[in-house]
Amino acid sequence: MTTNFDINALAFLLSQAAEVEIRPRFRALADGEVRVKTSAIDLVTEADEAAERFIKAGMEAILPGALFVGEESVAADPALLPKLAEADLAVVVDPIDGTFNFAAGVPLFGVMASVIAGGETIAGVIYDPMGDDFVLAEKGAGAWQTGGNRPAVRLKAAGPVALQDMTGMASTGFLSPEKRAGVMANLAKVAFASNYRCAAHEYRTFAAGHVHYLMYNKLMPWDHLAGTLISQEAGAHAARFDGSPYLPRHVEGGLLLAPDRESWEMMRREVFVVD
Numbered sequence: 001m002t003t004n005f006d007i008n009a010l011a012f013l014l015s016q017a018a019e020v021e022i023r024p025r026f027r028a029l030a031d032g033e034v035r036v037k038t039s040a041i042d043l044v045t046e047a048d049e050a051a052e053r054f055i056k057a058g059m060e061a062i063l064p065g066a067l068f069v070g071e072e073s074v075a076a077d078p079a080l081l082p083k084l085a086e087a088d089l090a091v092v093v094d095p096i097d098g099t100f101n102f103a104a105g106v107p108l109f110g111v112m113a114s115v116i117a118g119g120e121t122i123a124g125v126i127y128d129p130m131g132d133d134f135v136l137a138e139k140g141a142g143a144w145q146t147g148g149n150r151p152a153v154r155l156k157a158a159g160p161v162a163l164q165d166m167t168g169m170a171s172t173g174f175l176s177p178e179k180r181a182g183v184m185a186n187l188a189k190v191a192f193a194s195n196y197r198c199a200a201h202e203y204r205t206f207a208a209g210h211v212h213y214l215m216y217n218k219l220m221p222w223d224h225l226a227g228t229l230i231s232q233e234a235g236a237h238a239a240r241f242d243g244s245p246y247l248p249r250h251v252e253g254g255l256l257l258a259p260d261r262e263s264w265e266m267m268r269r270e271v272f273v274v275d
Contacts, residue, residue: 094222098198110200124226168213203227
């Protein structure tokens with residue numbers, strides 16, 4: 001099974017899915033086209049499902065025979081997710097990251113895809129349907145932002161700064177109440193902490209050097225594989241809470257990204273105390 005593919009073809013496929021299935025439904029969802037999956041903040045829409053079908057069909061031409069792992073496919077068949085750890089070649093897709101925002105009419109959502117070969121992420125793409133541009137990376141080739149007729153710009157993560165000057169995003173909702181309370185108190189040590197409710201845009205913001213850290217506890221592959229690779233190719237340090245590398249098979253263990261290892265260790269020690 002080949003790993004030769006055109007990352008630009010993958011990026012274009014994501015933009016096509018947005019043009020055909022996502023943007024026409026934005027702020028136009030009918031009654032019954034938004035459904036609750038596991039909770040009031042975990043939603044799925046007709047656009048999510050239609051976009052995933054569109055991308056899955058198109059992937060056959062880009063990476064024929066690859067295992068397709070989409071968020072909505074796994075929701076329908078949970079037995080699909082463990083197959084990712086064993087696949088020689090796989091494509092992981094989040095058809096709409098930030099579905100809560102999308103359903104609420106907030107223009108902050110994205111489409112993400114990553115390519116996995118031999119148990120590691122070798123490519124990642126994040127598409128912004130509203131801005132009509134991409135951030136993308138192939139392993140060892142840097143991270144780039146491109147779109148429309150604009151020239152590609154190489155992304156560079158922010159440099160290290162003092163703890164009190166650090167800015168970033170922390171997703172604390174999946175921590176236990178006790179750990180969440182501690183982390184929220186520790187965040188008073190940094191300049192600010194926010195949460196876009198959209199990992200796609202948080203990774204874009206981080207990889208472009210506009211903030212200094214990202215933190216997540218729940219690790220679903222469609223949420224984090226593309227963004228982590230892009231961030232690392234932009235020069236950032238990423239690891240699970242125990243310091244180990246984040247790999248496609250991981251669904252727990254937390255994830256922290258920072259400008260470099262020293263900054264990572266400082267944030268882990270001073271802010272994200274979750275042991």
